[in-house]
Amino acid sequence: RQEKAVIYPVYVMEVPLDLPLESDLPGAIADGERILETIEAIAAEEHVKEVEAKLLRARHAGPALVQETEDRHMDLIVLGVPYQRRFGECRIGSTASYIFNNASCRVLFLRDRAGIQFPD
Structure with a gap:
């Protein structure tokens, strides 16, 4: 809420x-x-x-973010990931992969639209 x-x-x-x-x-x-x-x-x-x-x-960002979520007892990680295609498949990158595999809370990825990047 x-x-x-x-x-x-x-x-x-x-x-x-x-x-x-x-x-x-x-x-x-x-x-x-x-x-x-x-x-x-x-x-x-x-x-x-x-x-x-x-x-x-x-x-490394992945371990630092996972540790931060544990230290603060977070319920959800929202992570923006770039739109990356390699050999016809989407790739999420090493940081997002680490968080996905190691976070103890829910993880929500927000991906850029094809050809459009999140603003800096």
Whole structure:
């Protein structure tokens, strides 16, 4: 129900293994903040009263997101995935696959339409 919903938007900055986890990644930080601000604005338009956005640094997004859902006792993960076709079949990518196989809660994928990408 909308009046009881809490939204936890999470953006994971994947830090390459050759850099310290605390490395300065200004482009990734700016992208993450912009995306989280967009989600917060949409939630406000929909009258969602509680939004707790978080920007994470991790080596791999999948394990970080699964751990975050467990730490916050989330009921549902909503994950946008790009439209990717290879050899005539859709591919969801390693992060989405990891979440699908390891999350303890429900997972909902939102795929781009063919030829159209989610806005950045």
